[in-house]
Amino acid sequence: MLNVIQGDTVFITTGAGTVGSLVVQLAKLEGLKVIASAGSDDKNTSTCEVLEKEGPINMQAFICFWDNVGGEILDTAFNTAVAGARFIECGMISVYNLEPYPIKNIGQVVGKQLKIFGFIWSSLASKYEAQFYEEMPANISRGEIKYQEDKTIGLEHVGEALLAVLMGKNTGESVIIVAEE
Numbered sequence: 001m002l003n004v005i006q007g008d009t010v011f012i013t014t015g016a017g018t019v020g021s022l023v024v025q026l027a028k029l030e031g032l033k034v035i036a037s038a039g040s041d042d043k044n045t046s047t048c049e050v051l052e053k054e055g056p057i058n059m060q061a062f063i064c065f066w067d068n069v070g071g072e073i074l075d076t077a078f079n080t081a082v083a084g085a086r087f088i089e090c091g092m093i094s095v096y097n098l099e100p101y102p103i104k105n106i107g108q109v110v111g112k113q114l115k116i117f118g119f120i121w122s123s124l125a126s127k128y129e130a131q132f133y134e135e136m137p138a139n140i141s142r143g144e145i146k147y148q149e150d151k152t153i154g155l156e157h158v159g160e161a162l163l164a165v166l167m168g169k170n171t172g173e174s175v176i177i178v179a180e181e
């Protein structure tokens with residue numbers, strides 16, 4: 001989906017989350033330079049610090065921004081991007097429960113000829129599912145892809161687990177263990 005070439009830079013938000021950490025690892029496997037952001041202090045330095053050090057994001061013809069957060073960081077990325085950058089809009093977790101964030105830099109989409117692709121996984125599943133199940137177990141067994149689960153035991157704690165996800169307190173996929181076998 002990234003459709004990029006080796007050496008391109010990809011910027012990925014929620015780099016410590018389930019989707020983000022997988023995209024980070026897949027991008028590295030493809031030989032891309034990865035800049036990732038994470039909200040919690042113990043997961044990363046601040047996004048602004050990273051962008052200051054690495055940015056403006058080193059945009060080549062096929063550079064990508066993989067966005068799981070939306071809102072302010074998306075607005076910043078419109079401003080930081082250079083001409084022709086591609087934005088993959090996977091999620092908008094920063095604004096799910098809030099008023100829509102007032103994006104100020106939307107004009108850059110025209111000026112910089114940015115390409116924005118939003119998607120829902122189910123619409124792409126039929127095209128990529130077979131490839132995913134063919135490649136991903138092998139990637140995991142070779143240790144090329146690692147994942148972490150943040151386990152909560154008991155269905156009665158599902159509310160706390162959901163809150164932790166929305167507050168950025170989980171590290172890895174949040175899994176509810178309903179019953180031990």
Ligand SMILES: NC(=O)c1ccc[n+]([C@@H]2O[C@H](COP(=O)([O-])OP(=O)(O)OC[C@H]3O[C@@H](n4cnc5c(N)ncnc54)[C@H](OP(=O)(O)O)[C@@H]3O)[C@@H](O)[C@H]2O)c1
Nearest residue numbers: 017018019038039040068090091092093094119120121168
């Ligand atoms: N398009 C699709 O089909 C599809 C499918 C699955 C998921 N998604 C989207 O992908 C995104 C990540 O999902 P996931 O399953 O990887 O979730 P996850 O593992 O629970 O990670 C979510 C992470 O988002 C970060 N976060 C939460 N609130 C935030 C905020 N206000 N601002 C910035 N970061 C915030 C937190 O990480 P930090 O502590 O690092 O901030 C949190 O750990 C979500 O937006 C989700 O809706 C899209």
